[in-house]
Amino acid sequence: MLSADILLVLPLLIPVFSASIAVLFYKSNVAQRWTGVVGAIALCIAGILLFMEVRESGILVTYLGNWPAPFGITLVADHLAATMLVLTGILTLAVAVYSLGAVGEREEHFGYYPLTHVMVMGVCGSFLTGDLFNLFVWFEVMLIASFVLLVLGGRKIQLDGAFKYVLMNVVASTILLAGVSILYGITGSLNMADIAHRIHDIGEPGLVTVIAILFIIAFGMKAALFPLFFWLPASYHVPNIAVSAIFAGLLTKVGAYVMIRVFTLIFTEDIAWTHEIILWLSVLTMFIGVLGAVSQFEWRKILSIHIISQIGYMTLGLALYTPMALAGAVLYVAHNIIIKANLFLAAGIGHHLMGSYELKKLGGLYKYFPIFAAFNLLSAFSLAGVPPLWGFWAKFTVIFSAFQAERWIPAAFAIFVGLLTLYSMMKIWMYAFWKKHPEGDVPEHIQKKKVPLTMMIPVAALTLMTIAIGLFAEPVIEIAMTAAEELLEPERYIHAVLEAAP
C-alpha cells in the first residue's frame, strides 16, 4: 500500500503530469486524446485509493517539504475531501471519453487537453489544501485554465460570456485575498487548522464576523449564490458542451465545498448570525435560480441556470448546521457533480443529432433514439429528486433536516423548488423528446444518425451510477453522515493537522 504522503500528492501530480505530456505532444491530437483518458483513469484510481485509506485510518495529513504545521503548507484529506476527489476523478474520466467524440480539432489544436488537466489540478488542490493562501493559489490555477477553456475557439458569444465570467471571478478572488489577509493579520497564521485553533481566543468576535461576511461574498460569487450569480447564466452555455459539462460539474461545487469547509471549521463562533444569512441567501438562490431556468427555451441555458438553484440546497444544508443537514449537503454536492455534468453531456448528444440547442427547433428524439431518451429522462428525474434515484436521497435529507430544525419556510421553499425543477426538466423532455419535430417528421438524415459510442458510454455510465446509488443508498448515506460528523467536530481536523506534525 502507498503511504499517506504519496496518496495525498498523487491527485495533484497526475494532472500536472498528464498536462505536461499533452503539451509535449502538442502536434498530435491522437496522443493528447489518449493522454486525457489514461490520465483520468489514473486520477480515478488515485482518488479511490485515497478514499479507501481515509475510510480506514481517518483524516490524512501530509506536510509539504516536511515543514511542520502551521509553518509549511499542509495537504489534508478527510471524508468530504476524499469523496470529492473520487467524484472529480469519475467526472474527469467521463468527460475525457466524451471529448473523444465531442471536441473538434480546432479546439484540440488550441490546447483543450492540457488546459483541462490544469483545471482539474486546480480543483483537486482546492479540495486538498489545508492552507488559506494556498487555497487562493489553487483557485487561480483553476480560474486561469477555465478562462482559456471558455474562450477556446474564440467565437463572438464566447468572448462576450467570458468577459463577464473573468471580471466577476477576478473580483471574487481579490475579495478572498483581502479576507485571507485580514484573517492573517488577526490570527498570525494561514493554516486553516491553526486559525480555527486560535480564532476563539482572540476576543474580537465582531471583526471575525466581518471577515466571515467577506468569505461569504468571495465564495458566494464562486458558488453562484444569490445575489452574486449573474456571471453564470452569461457564460456557462457559451463554450463547447464538454467544457460546459466539466464546469457545471466541478467549478461551482468547489465554491460550495470551500464554503462548507470554512463555515464548519473557522467561522463557527457566531452561528446565529452568519449561518442565518447563509440560510436566507440559500432560499433566495434556490427560488430565483429555478425561476430563471423555467423561463428559458435553450437546453443548455435551462441546465446552467439550474446550477444556481441546486447550489441553494447545498448551502441550505450547511446553514441548518445539524449532522443530518450537513450530510444532506455533502450528498447534494456529490450528486450534483455527477448528474449536472451528465445532463450537459446528454444535451451535447441532442445537439449532435439535431444540430440545435433551441428547444423550439427540436423534437421527436424519443421516437428515433429511445435509449438515449431513457438515459436523459432518468438523469433529469434524479436531478428533480424523484425516488428511488440518488437525487431523491440528497433532496430528502436536506428537506427532512429543515423540518427537524423546525425551519418551515425554507423547507416549504425547498419542496416547491423541487416541483419547479421537475417542471423545467419536463419542459426539456416535452420539447426535445416528445413533441413532433417542427418540420413534421424528423428529417431523414437525422433518423439515420447514430449516437457515437464515445458520447453514449459516459452518459449511460453516469446515469447507471445514479440509479445504483439510489437503489443501494445505505452505504453512501453512511459515508455522508461520517463526513458530516467530522465537519461538526473540527477538533478532529485541528488535532490531525497540528498534533501529528513531524
Next chain:
Amino acid sequence: MEPLLAVVAGILFAIAAYLLTRRSIVKMVIGLVVLGNAANLTLFTMGGLTRGASAIIPYPETAPVGDYANPLPQALVLTAIVIGFGMLAFALVLAYRSWQELDTLDPDGMRVAEPIATEEDK
C-alpha cells in the same frame, strides 16, 4: 505607518469600486488592477511593518538577529502580484479581442450571450 497604509488601501478599494461600475470594459479592467493592488496592500499591511530592517538572516547565524521584518507577507504579496499580473494580461487580451469581435466597449452593448428577448420569443 500601518493606519496610513490602511487608509490608502481603503481609498484604493473605493477607486476600484468606482471604476468597476463604469460603462467601459477598459475602465473596468483598470478597476481590476486597482482592486488587486488594494488587496495586495492590505495583505502587506496586515502582516505588520518593520522600518529599516530586512528579512535576511546574516551569515553565519542560523536565526534572525535583532530587528527583522516579517518575511511571510513579502512572499505572499510577491505571489499575489505575479498571479494578478497573469490575470491582468489575460483580461487585457480578452478586452481587446472582445472589442475586435463585438465592436463595442460598452458592456450594455455586449448581448450576444444573453440576447434581449424579442416579441417572437414570447
